[in-house]
Amino acid sequence: MYKSTFKRLIDLIAALLAFVILLPIILIVAFISLIVNKSNPFFSQERPGKNEVVFKMYKFKSMTDKKDENGKLLPDEVRLTKLGNILRKTSLDELPQLINVIRGDMSLVGPRPLRTHYLPYYTPREAIRHTVRPGITGLAQVSGRNAVGWDEKLELDVQYVENLSFKNDVILIYKTILKVIRPSDVILDDNMLTLVEHRTKKN
Structure with a gap:
């Protein structure tokens, strides 16, 4: 009953x-980001949701749109701003995803939505x-965030689905708050192999 009905109702009320x-x-973050990036402070990207239905996930932009002489975006580490680094470490860049939760694209707790081009590699x-809505936070995120390897991270996502309950969601939200207050083991995504690279190298 919680998984089919109450989880979505609680998500909607809590997100609002x-x-x-x-x-x-x-x-405030949107205004400062607008000044720093001199462009739209929000970033959107297509991600697979429940039943692999693709939706646009929103975040605060943590990188500029600077390009090289050929019009190609510069590497992430070059475009990452000081503000963006702070937003990532404090998880403030995730706040716009409350809109995704309100719309029904996401849940407060669930497996993090990854890039759509990873779908063939699962x-x-x-x-x-x-099989569930992706979340702003999840079991993998409170178990080490980006420091957790891909195989372990995806297994934790499955374990979350298999043991989904109101009690576990409350515990994960509590642990997430502690992670935000006391940031640790945070590694930027560009410092680890992507899922595609990991699977290709593994095979």
């Missing part, structure tokens, strides 16, 4: 309340992660 309470912070067991 959080959005209203955090709106001043969201507006094993049948790992694909179980797409």
Whole structure:
């Protein structure tokens, strides 16, 4: 009953309340980001949701849109701004995803939505992660965030789905808050192999 009905209802109510309470912070971050990036402070990217239905996930932009002489975007580490680094470490860049939760694209807790081009690389067991709505935070994120390897991270996603319950969601939200207050083991995505590279190298 929780998985089929109450989880979505709780998500909607909690996300609406959080959005209203955090709106001043969201507006301040958006204004500062607008000045720093001199462009749209928001970043959107297609991600697979429940049943692999693709949606646009929103975040605060942490990198500039600077390009080289050929019009190609510069490497991530060059485009990452000081503000963007702070937003990532404090998880403030994730705040716009409250809109995704309100819309029903995401849940507060669930497997993190990864890039769409990773879809062909999941094993049948790992694909179980797409039987529920993806989350702003999840079991893999509170178990080491980006420091956790791909195989372990995807297994944790499956374990979350298999043991989904209200109690576990509350515990994960609590642990997430602690992670935000006391950031640790945070490694930027460009410092680890992508899933495609990992699977290619492994095979």
